[in-house]
Amino acid sequence: MSNDKIGDKRHLRSAVTRQKLLEAAREVFLDDGFQKATISQMIKKANIGYGTAYVHFEGKEDLLCVLMENVMAQFYEIAEISFFPKSKDEAEQIIKKQTHDFLKMAEAERNMMQIFEQAIGVSSVISDKWKAIREKFIHRISMDIAYSQQNGLARAELNYEIVARGWFFTNEMYLWEIVRNEHHRSVEEIANTITSLYTTGLYL
Amino acid sequence: MSNDKIGDKRHLRSAVTRQKLLEAAREVFLDDGFQKATISQMIKKANIGYGTAYVHFEGKEDLLCVLMENVMAQFYEIAEISFFPKSKDEAEQIIKKQTHDFLKMAEAERNMMQIFEQAIGVSSVISDKWKAIREKFIHRISMDIAYSQQNGLARAELNYEIVARGWFFTNEMYLWEIVRNEHHRSVEEIANTITSLYTTGLYL
DNA sequence: AATGAATATGACATGGCGTCAATATTATTA
DNA sequence: TAATAATATTGACGCCATGTCATATTCATT
Structure with a gap:
């Protein structure tokens, strides 16, 4: 049996x-x-x-979806790093690491990510998959900002959702530049610079 | 004759x-x-x-290229606004206006921009056209930051090119959100918030 | 061994692309 | 004006990719 x-x-x-x-x-x-x-x-x-x-x-798109599952999962992991800073400096440390990890993913999985980027422009299925990841990150960042604002660490007059999107967008676009090998600076330098700009702008 | x-x-x-x-x-x-x-x-x-x-x-792509020439020209105009601020506040004013104009373009030309976005994912000709606009903006922003740094208005320890790219990326992604009608806040509120975050982060 | 279910196959119909030899239109020359 | 040259238009054709479906094959059960 x-x-x-x-x-x-x-x-x-x-x-x-x-x-x-x-x-x-x-x-x-x-x-x-x-x-x-x-x-x-x-x-x-x-x-x-x-x-x-x-x-x-079901076709090419479906095939690629399955091939990307592994990479997708890694992105979700990065998005789930916990965030409860007690100071501006600590916040900057955590954010810098998250940004760094995020951009390092682009380097590590560059080949498949290149295919993925091409597919995003053509396939709505693939596009939706990426959108889900983006929203996951943005939601997470929104929560982090709100937490910081409630604890008096961050400027409360800024709408946290707008800030979260803007911040993620910077990260995402750098991700694609790295995927396309169009970045001229090291991942470390990029992560440090944009994080410094962001935390100085947002935190008190 | x-x-x-x-x-x-x-x-x-x-x-x-x-x-x-x-x-x-x-x-x-x-x-x-x-x-x-x-x-x-x-x-x-x-x-x-x-x-x-x-x-x-030459084909679909070429057709769209010609149809987009008008919109392209408008982008180049916005990119050429002069920038010689004497203070942080003045810089913020100018940047806020430029961001606002940039995002308003997305609203005004939404329909054609939607087609354009789809084409960017598929056609290298179209993609290159957009890349040229992006580089134009980034180069312009880089110069603006360098000017501000030389005049003691902005933090000199930040690499101006990395900052310029990051800042434009935020603008660009919001542009596409607006094009896709996926933004939930007004263009004004978005422009104000991201500009405030940026200038606070960059200027002294 | 026979039956049925799961799996695999490739020929086929459909539809878009870009080319090119042929045709039609307009300008020039004799 | 008629013949000729230059320019503009045309649609049939070959190519290639897609997704489907009736048929064939492989395996499990009785």
């Missing part, structure tokens, strides 16, 4: 096919970019039939 | 065809977005032959 779905030879075959396709897709995406990558290339590389791709995935 | 190119009946016919196509293209773009818009739709609307489109333009 071992028909537990796994161990089942059929499901195993299915899983293997799926995995072969995913790996082939990754290679094709990295070689040709999101737009030029085609299903045909992937199924050839994976040695499976054309229609098979559509059995396992 | 009036073969001055204009007045010439052939050139006139050509110009009319071109114009018909441009107007049709604008409608199709606005109705269907950049990606779904097709040359076929446009030439039908313009009542011209398929190949004719490729006589006048």
Whole structure:
């Protein structure tokens, strides 16, 4: 009675096919970019039939979504760092580290992130995935600012949501610059500078 | 001897065809977005032959480029506002106005800007056009910061180029939010808040 | 061994793109 | 005016990618 779905030879075959396709897709995406990558290339590389791709995935976008899950998860982790500073300096330390980690992700996952960026412009599914990450960060930053304001650390006259968005936007755009290899300064210098500007502007 | 190119009946016919196509293209773009818009739709609307489109333009991208020229020019104008403040307060005034004008552009030209944003993700030609505008702004802001630092108005320990990019990124992302109608605060409130944060962070 | 369920396949219909040889229109020349 | 040259327009054609579906194959159960 071992028909537990796994161990089942059929499901195993299915899983293997799926995995072969995913790996082939990754290679094709990295070689040709999101737009030029085609299903045909992937199924050839994976040695499976054309229609098979559509059995396992809804199309290129879906394939990339699955390939990005790992990276997505890392972003969510960074967004969840706790934040209860007791002084302006401590706040700056925490924020600097978070910014640094965030930008380092861009470097570490540059290749897949490049594909991701291309896809954001084309696919609403992918675009929504990124938007969710952005909102997660912005919400988190909003809470952090509100906390700081309540504890008399930050300027209370500024609308915390507007500030949070603006701050994240700076981070995000630098992220994409790093992904595209268009940054001319080190990640460390960027993180230090923008954090200093931000905390000086916001904290008392 | 009036073969001055204009007045010439052939050139006139050509110009009319071109114009018909441009107007049709604008409608199709606005109705269907950049990606779904097709040359076929446009030439039908313009009542011209398929190949004719490729006589006048290189393709969808080229068509949109021409349609955006007007908006582009307006951005370049905003980027060229002069900046020689004598105090922190004066600097804040000028910057606030520039940010405000910049974001107001997003509201005024929202429809075409939406198409533009979609195209940036797909077309390298369009993407380069926007990058040029971005670099123009960033260069201008860099000069402004350097001026302020030299005159003892701004914190000299910050790298002005990194700060300039970061500041423009905040502006740019808010621009796209406004374009997408995803902003929940007024342009005025956004401009005031981010400018206040920025000038407090940068100026002495 | 037979039956049915899960999985895989590739031919097909659809639709957009960009090209090009052919056609139509306008200007110039004899 | 007629012939010729230059310019402008046209749509059929070849190419390629997509997503679907009827068919074939593989595996589990009886």
